[in-house]
Amino acid sequence: xxxxxxxxxxxxxxxxxxxxxxxxxxxxxxxxxxxxxxxxxxxxxxxxxxxxxxxxxxxxxxxxxxxxxxxxxxxxxxxxxxxxxxxxxxxxxxxxxxxxxxxxxxxxxxxxxxxxxxxxxxxxxxxxxxxxxxxxxxxxxxxxxxxxxxxxxxxxxxxxxxxxxx
Numbered sequence: 001x002x003x004x005x006x007x008x009x010x011x012x013x014x015x016x017x018x019x020x021x022x023x024x025x026x027x028x029x030x031x032x033x034x035x036x037x038x039x040x041x042x043x044x045x046x047x048x049x050x051x052x053x054x055x056x057x058x059x060x061x062x063x064x065x066x067x068x069x070x071x072x073x074x075x076x077x078x079x080x081x082x083x084x085x086x087x088x089x090x091x092x093x094x095x096x097x098x099x100x101x102x103x104x105x106x107x108x109x110x111x112x113x114x115x116x117x118x119x120x121x122x123x124x125x126x127x128x129x130x131x132x133x134x135x136x137x138x139x140x141x142x143x144x145x146x147x148x149x150x151x152x153x154x155x156x157x158x159x160x161x162x163x164x165x166x
Contacts, residue, residue: 017136027141031133035123040133042141043114060108064095064115066130072119098131107152
């Protein structure tokens with residue numbers, strides 16, 4: 001039995017990442033999971049949310065925002081003005097929590113990473129595309145900071161969970 005797109009039941013969607021997709025974001029990727037297209041951009045600010053400032057053990061923070069753009073599905077989705085609720089808020093929290101678990105926030109210094117995940121086209125799997133695309137964008141944003149010595153090289157292995165295979 002074939003799926004509508006011609007794939008067999010056990011065949012995964014084709015996955016591609018186009019890095020550097022936007023000009024101004026510190027990390028940017030267009031993640032394509034089949035016909036689901038997710039734009040993930042990372043903004044880095046040298047400040048912390050007010051509730052994290054002046055803590056005993058200073059560390060960075062990562063937060064995420066998720067949105068489905070109008071016409072990302074077969075019918076127009078209304079933009080959520082100002083404060084997201086329901087499904088959008090739940091997915092934003094999922095993305096943020098997932099990405100924070102992969103980082104050692106204590107190595108980021110007093111920086112906030114904001115990961116914006118915008119669904120350009122949805123055909124299922126937007127949560128997976130957002131977390132995975134968000135992670136690629138975060139890794140891209142971290143690389144110049146590590147290269148310039150603004151973040152410790154330990155971040156490459158500890159925060160990015162990379163292991164040497166040699």
